[in-house]
Amino acid sequence: MTEATPTSESYVDHPPICDIDSLPPKALIFTISLVGLTGNASVIWFLGLRMRRNAFYTYILNLAVADFLYLCFHIADVLLEVIRIILPIHIPTYGIIRTGAIIFYIAGLSMLSTISTERCLSVLWPIWYHCHRPRHTSAIMCALLWCLSIVLSTMEIVCFFHFNEAIDQCKNVEFTIAAWLVLLFVILSVSSLSLLGRMLCGSQKKPLNRLFVTIMLTVLVFLFCGLPFGVFFFLYYWIDNNYHVRFCLYLVSIILSNVNSSTNPIIYFFVGSYRQRAQGWNLKLVLERALQDTPEEGECGGSLPQGTLETSEGRVEQG
Structure with missing residues (x-):
């Protein structure tokens, strides 16, 4: 996103960290992204090739793909900036990095909102969910969300570069994307709060399980770390017209x-390995435990037969 930002203003009297040529923040972004790439690549490997997918596995896989590609574009952006600083050359990207980052940010938020909503439905209306849920819902929803993310991002970048966001059509595009993200945030918040209330409060509260903890931690991390990027992106032109502040x-x-895109695999590892003996750790097993939908023995009075790790969504047709 920095590629289209004017850089001709003076840098005098501003903190060095806000200088576009400052290397420490780029090094931090690069390091975090590398850690996240490793973790998300492991999730993609196991969910995509080593484990039988079901409803939630499909969503988690697509979320990991969105996070992985989002981090890839930021690593590419950092490398291009470092090359520009070290060597007096300009490498045009024609908005590809900006467009890619927007696509995968929107896709990631869309997947997370869908995960929270489906889990809420499976808890509030379990009979309908397990008996009447349309076949291949997960695969169809993921395909639609990817297509919508690509269309919205392409429209935005066309306006940004060809019309300089000065015409009503571009304002409408910005409003449409903002409205979609706001809708996703509302859906995410309502479904998460409903799920939290059903699991923890009331006379019919459900026993806790690892899948619930995984989803709640993922949503919490997004609210603190992922949401600010979306807020900044759509308030960019209303922020103080000072380059260094922006x-x-x-x-x-x-x-x-x-941090948000890199943290999800860490959450899966933490939740999946909690209360497990170190000698029994296995990345595939840890991931299965993190997505486990039945309470283990000793957790809120529930029990899990020995060796049973498959989530209840496995009874729903894959995809």
């Missing part, structure tokens, strides 16, 4: 969004 806010939002 660039500092941009750096903060980018670092936080990279």
Whole structure:
């Protein structure tokens, strides 16, 4: 997103960290992204090739793909900036990095909102969910969300570069994308709060399980780390018209969004390995436990037969 930002203003009297040529924040973004790439690549490997997919596995796989590609584009952006600083050359990207980052940010938020909503439905209306849920819902929803993310991002980048966002059509595009993200955020918030209330409160509260903890931690991390990037992106032209203020806010939002995309695999490992003996750790087994939909023995009075790790969504037709 920095590629289309004017850089001709003076840098005098501004913190060095806000200088576009400052290397420490780029090094931090690069390091966080590398960690996230490793974790998301492991999730993609196991969910895509080593484990039998079901409803939630499909969503988690697509979320990992969105996070992986989002981090890839930011690593490419950092490398191009470092090359520009070290060598006096300009490498045109024609908005590809900007477009890619927007696509995968929107896709990631869309997948997370869908995961929370489906889990909420499976808890509030379990009979309908397990007996009347349409076949291949997960695969169809993921395909639609990817297509919508690509269309919205392409429309935005066309306006940004060809019309300089000065005409009503581009304002309508920006409003449409903003409205979609707001809708996703509302859906995510309502479904998460409903799920939280059903699992923890009331006379019919459900026993806790690892899948619930995984989803709640993922949503919580997004609210603190992923949401600021979306807020900054759509408030960019209403922020104080000072390049350094905007660039500092941009750096903060980018670092936080990279933390968000890198943290999900860590959450899966933490939840999946909790209360498990170290000698029994196995990445595939840990991931299965993190997505486990039945309470284990000793957790809220529930029990899990020995060796049973498959989530109840496995009874729903794959995809």
